[in-house]
Amino acid sequence: MKNLKLKSARAAKDLSQQQLADLCEVSRQTISAIEKGDYNPTINLCIAICKALDKTLDELFWE
Amino acid sequence: MNNSFLGGLLFGFVIVFGIFLVVSFLARKGKNAHYDERQKIIRGEGYKISFITVSILNFVYGCMVYDSTSSIIAPQLVVITIALIGLLIYTLYCIFNDAYLQVGQKIGKWIGLIILVIIGNGYAAFSNSKRDFNIKELANVSLLNIIIVIFFSIVLISFLIKQYMLRKDENNEES
16 A cells, blocks of 8 residues: 555655665665565664654554 | 695685675674665565475475586586576575665675676686586586676676666656
C-alpha cells in the first residue's frame, strides 16, 4: 500500500527523495520503495524519517 | 619446486597482499559509505539465491555430468565457472534491486574498474594461443580469461541498463 502521507509530508517540506534520503542516511531507492509501499522500514528508520520531516510516527506511519 | 617458481609465488603473494592493504586503506579512508537496512536485506536474499544455485549446479555436475564430460572439459574449469555463475547471480540480483552500490558511492569508479578488468582479461585471452578446453585435465588460463570477460561484460551491461532505469524512475518519482 502506497504511503501517500510520507510523500505529501516530504513535498510540504520541499524536499526531493534524494534530499530526504541524505538526511536519513539511506539510499534514494529506499525512500522511493517506502513511498511506493514496497518496503516496510524498521522503527529506527521510521524515527529518522519523522525527525527529518518534523512529524510524529502516528502522522506518517499509522493508518 | 625450483627457485624461480618459489620466487614467483612469493612475488605474487606480496603483490596481492599489497593490493589488499591499499584497497582496505582506501575503503577506510572513504566517507561514511554504508549499506542501508533495505540493501542489507536484499544482499542477504541475493546471497541465499546464489548459494542455492551454486549448490544445485555443483550437485548436478558432480552426480550426472562429470563422468561424461571430464575428458572433454576440465573439471577445474567447470567448478570455477559454477562459482562465477553464483557470483553473477548475486551481483545481478543486487544491481537490479538497488543494493550493489553503498549509500553515497559513485558509480563511475566501479564502471572504470570493470572496464579495466574487461580490457586486461580480454588482452590476456586473445594474446594466448592455447584455447583447448582441457590440457592435462587442468583449466586453460586463456579460457578463464574469456569467462571473466563475459562475466564482467554482463555486469557492465546490467549496470548501464540499471542506470537508464534509475534515470527514468527519478524523473517519474520527483514529479
